[in-house]
Amino acid sequence: MTQSAVTIDTQRPGIPFTRLSFVELRKSFDTRAGRWFTISILILAFAAMLIQTFLVPAGAAQDLNDMALVQNSLLGIFVPIIPILLVTQEWGQRTALVTFSLEPRRGRVVLAKLVASALVVLGVLIVSVVIAVLGTALAGGLRGIEVDWNLSAQMLRNIFIGNAIATLLGFGIALLLMNSPAAIVTYFVYMFVVPTVLNVAGAFLDWFKDIVPWIDFASAQEPLLDSGGMSGEEWAQLVTSSLLWVGVPLAFGIWRWLRTEVK
């Protein structure tokens, strides 16, 4: 056999990014954990819609906007877990060994995972809006409530922004911790413990109290869904707190993803 028979072909086309992204999308659904997590949160959202449609006093929350808001506030809690599961499976199940053998340029893999996560989250959001429409129709049709079909464009945009931040948050924590239970626990600490600690600290320290709104990530998101809209200062606070709590872990997480030795 001649040597030329085994020369590496450096002119061959690499793996196109879209293909890589679709593979990652497939990986979000081809295990029971990934598939059922997404299905479960949608079932939960559907159940919430039924409660809102049939059990809440008539006219209190059956407008389409109300429906969409409830859907979002429920799903919003779980959205960051979608990227967490997709990223940490590579380390928990050690499939990174195979993934990086097939695509050694890890930066492309991490981007493909982000695209796949975003697509899943977008899909969940679209389904949740469909559920909200269904709930509104049921309330109007079966209970005979006079419902408002207006869907605020501003609210939709803010829901989109909120979920984009949530996706990046889960993504960053997952990259940084490389372990699903740790990442999920950290995420809940982020959402429920950190705001409390910050506010307690603010109550004792006067100088800190003024800083809290700028670094309290959970509270800075709340005005996103206010009907009154966000003030300039509130936008600025959303940006600063997100940079701190989402940007920093994401930056270190990507650095770790690119550098970690795969065993």
Add this chain to the structure above:
Amino acid sequence: MITVENLTKTYGQYRAVDDVSFVCRPGQVTGFLGPNGAGKSTTMRIIAGLTPADSGSTTIGGVRYHDIPNPGTQVGVLLDASAQHGGRTGREVLTVGARTMGLPASRVDEMLELVSLSASESKRRLRDYSLGMRQRLGIAHALLGDPKILILDEPANGLDPAGIHWMRTLLRTYADRGGTVLLSSHLLHEVEIIADELIVIGRGRIVAEGTKEELLHAAGTYVKAVPEHTEQLRSALDAAGIAVVVREDGLQTEASADEVGRAAAAAQVALAELRRADGAGLEDMFLSLTSDTQREQPTTGVQS
């Protein structure tokens, strides 16, 4: 062709790989043999670009792994058959690989057939696979993209004797078609069956390399005299300056069979056996080559 040059990797104070150089040529199955923790896996991970080396270089066909476009279609890598998602089915694992490499779905069925995983087995989840089945699936995954080069870490681990012979035939055919194979093992008898070339590693350093025949020959000559001449044989060889050790009911020496035969004839010693030290000799060689580098040493004890 896989080329490894002066490769060194340390973890803190521990030198996992110490100035390792070797070449794997097309048409040959190169066995990478060494006790557990000798540095085989680390070396292979460095070749596949998963672990950065401290110094030295590794190339495949003259190219760094990172620079190989769609590497799965050019280099088949199996580093750990158990490093797959336990919740995926065997078929799904291959499908994900095939999709990544841009291969038709029919390739998955071909590979399943090649490694003798049945349709029902391919639908089971990996966590329900035996180690032997995982190895077969791992081989199928490595061969998916029809690569010309294979890098397999402990592929025979968990295979039964029939499985090891199956792998021998598979890799032999592959190498005969011009493929290059590097496979590791910590078991001599596996490598003895499968490989042509041997690279023996202990504590991060290469301690021997060559063809199986060369290394076998290095194990020396076994000689046995008829019972009444046992003592005379010993003194005749001593007189000829041939160093010997007692093995079984005969003697073993590093001298060639010719030298031993002449010395025995000169002393008029009747021989019952004179031959090349056999497979057990290779085993002795493996043990002796690695005895000062392996862990099971009674005198080592706990070190600080």
